[in-house]
């Protein structure tokens with residue numbers, strides 16, 4: 618199959634951002650502050666954030682689930698796109714990084730929209746399911762530890778309503794998924810989920826080469 622996707626060089630990437638990115642100053646500041654921290658590469662790119670905000674608008678999201686908060690960029694960019702009664706539940710284990718997130722959410726005036734659940738995300742999602750929240754979320758973003766990706770997908774799918782959308786991050790894993798020599802746990806977990814999703818008729822599917830690769834899975 619011939620390759621139709623452009624390779625972005627720096628000039629083209631800058632052009633893309635220059636003609637499309639509408640990042641509010643507070644989100645730019647959060648990106649700058651995060652850039653100086655360990656693990657800064659975990660933060661989503663600004664164009665991915667803007668794309669996710671648009672997706673949340675397109676599905677009319679009011680209830681959002683996020684797995685992987687970090688310093689709060691993705692939760693904030695989506696929260697800013699939600700209606701006044703919109704809510705996000707976001708899961709992480711890292712108190713220090715999520716403390717930064719809380720500061721920015723407060724400054725943006727959306728702290729009351731974002732409910733941070735500290736603890737292993739599998740436990741948080743299981744608690745939501747036991748509390749009767751299955752089928753109640755409109756939009757979900759999966760962006761945490763890769764070895765639990767399948768667990769996040771299954772629980773996230775149960776928590777989404779019909780027609781709800783899940784966005785799964787890092788599905789191309791810097792290209793490692795296509796390198797047979799890469800047999801580490803994270804790469805294999807992403808490969809396994811990608812292969813499972815390909816044949817999973819419970820969802821409509823698209824894998825896009827945005828940033829580190831994102832999969833869109835709409836619950837049928």
Ligand SMILES: C[S@@+](CC[C@H](N)C(=O)[O-])C[C@H]1O[C@@H](n2cnc3c(N)ncnc32)[C@H](O)[C@@H]1O
Nearest residue numbers: 659660661685687691709710711737738761762
């Ligand atoms: C890729 S970062 C999230 C980036 C974030 N979405 C953003 O826009 O900046 C992944 C996060 O998952 C968290 N994490 C790792 N293992 C976890 C677990 N078992 N349960 C919940 N969160 C976890 C890490 O602490 C880290 O903050």
